[in-house]
Amino acid sequence: MGKRKNKVGRCVKRNKNVLTEPEEFVQAPHSFVIHKGLPGGHILELTKDFRKVMEPFTATSLKERKKNTIKDFVSVAGMLHVTHMCIFSNTDIGMYLKIARFPRGPTLTFKICNFSLSRDVVSSLKKQNVVEQAFKHSPLIVMNSFSGEGVQMKLMASMFQNMFPTINLTKVDLNTVRRCVLLNYNPTTKQIDFRHYNIKLTPVGVSKGVKKVVTGKIPNLAKCDDIEDFLTKGGIVSESEFEDDPNLHVTLNQKIIARGNVEEGKSAIRLTELGPRLTLQLIKIEDALFDGEVLYHDLISKTEDEKEEIRKKREARKKLKAKRKRIQEDNKKKKEQAKLDNKEKSLKGMQKNQEKTENEAEKNDEDDDAEYYRQEVGEEPDKDMFKTGVKRPFQKTFNKKDKAKKVKFNDKEDKKEFNPNIKGRAFKVKRKLVQRKGTKNLMNRDKRPVGILKNRK
Structure with a gap:
């Protein structure tokens, strides 16, 4: 976990x-x-x-x-x-x-x-x-x-x-x-x-030896025969106490x-x-x-008149500072309001453009459906036949067998002049290319180049 x-x-x-x-x-x-x-x-x-x-x-x-x-x-x-x-x-x-x-x-x-x-x-x-x-x-x-x-x-x-x-x-x-x-x-x-x-x-009021023992210091008993000598050697009070x-x-x-x-x-x-x-x-x-x-x-002394003049200058400076601050706040409010107005205008413009595009798309769909109906049926459609907002289903204009085909050329120069970006049913070899090479007899009845045509997998 x-x-x-x-x-x-x-x-x-x-x-x-x-x-x-x-x-x-x-x-x-x-x-x-x-x-x-x-x-x-x-x-x-x-x-x-x-x-x-x-x-x-x-x-x-x-x-x-x-x-x-x-x-x-x-x-x-x-x-x-x-x-x-x-x-x-x-x-x-x-x-x-x-x-x-x-x-x-x-x-x-x-x-x-x-x-x-x-x-x-x-x-x-x-x-x-x-x-x-x-x-x-x-x-x-x-x-x-x-x-x-x-x-x-x-x-x-x-x-x-x-x-x-x-x-x-x-x-x-x-x-x-x-x-x-x-x-x-x-x-x-x-x-x-x-x-x-x-x-x-x-x-x-404690002797020097007793003070050492009390404070936790280790006493030196090398010069003493007994602990009593150590405690009474320094007298009643310590030496430092006299000071x-x-x-x-x-x-x-x-x-x-x-x-x-x-x-x-x-x-x-x-x-x-x-x-x-x-x-x-x-x-x-x-x-x-x-x-x-x-x-x-401590170093400078001034008269009352000089102090009053300095006080007036300081008050004027404070007033000017407050005025500038007020102006700055007003400018901030104006900028914020301008930003809000620009946002509202941009939103309104986007809504209008969206409505226009939707209307144009609906009209185009209606025109396309009516034209398709005329071509297929051969009659004019009724007014209420195509409603707004209903889209025509997508219909393929080509067969499943029609795919991009690959052409193989025997000559390298023909392959260089050939444009491979042309795809689908419009994929053809220009007749000028074949005529320029003098290969009229290579054209069959369907006017297609003689070559190996294979469907792409």
Whole structure:
């Protein structure tokens, strides 16, 4: 038996919620991260590192091409629940980052002053702590010094906050909090420091030996006579705990999967940088999606009169665009109507031609039947004898014995001048051909060439 194709099983039919997505996944902000502009400058690697930061609610294996435009991504964003778009662009002046909110904006443009890739950051650390399971959950966002005055500060803060899913402190599971994104705004330089860290909890108040045993590491007992020496050798607390800040100590109110961390016990928060590092500077804020009224510009300042003039030009451009769109729609409707009219005319013409041909065929049949009746009977037919629409049966005008005959010639020249395309009863040899060859005596009483005549099988 062949395999069934495109058929749904009974279990899938019964369970209607198989293909539906959970509400948490749908409501979470999703993002597209792409790159454009000139190649080179590590822009491709930086784009991949930033996608890693935005996981899991981003398209990690998104393949963009030069032919793709912003409209292509906007058209697909609604089906995939995409809310933000980040574009890394490379120009002759420098590298830029644009963050836009779908579907109507606003759009923030940042200049990338400095950056470091994730591989460079991780390779510079003594203890590297990169866990792939940490990227299965979205990171926390920590913002500092974004409470300044101005429209740009409020827009920046709201944009960065809405890029990551919100957290309910009463229902959050601490096992899912594995990463954090730190954004620090420096008001003097007007630059933003972007950092990405991995969060790790370590128990506090435990000796170094006990911590190794608890965390699952194999202890080295070569220099110890007894296990008691190993556990009490390092003192009451671990050596690394002296370097910890007491402000980083927290009391856990949930059970943590990591070893050594006990519920209602104290643990220290350790941060390990994952990268990338970015130093951003806000350049421009636009009202719409990558185009619109400029709400803020860091380099250019204009007076109120200039802003009003630009606003008037933009409104006139919008009106002209709407007018052209209206004209285009009217032209489309006219073309469609003209096509329909032409179809109707062609159908009417075909019907008329068909009727004419049918009438002519009927008249010809009547004339042929009447003529045949005159020839055979020798009298004029009655008026009602031949009705319209009744066809005369086909009658053969030749006998069954009459078939195409084959002639054989003794002379090759006669065969060359002979025309073989003549078929049926009209198959004859011209008398001129026979006379020219001087073969009068070869003609019999029926005036046919003397030869071997055979019927075709």
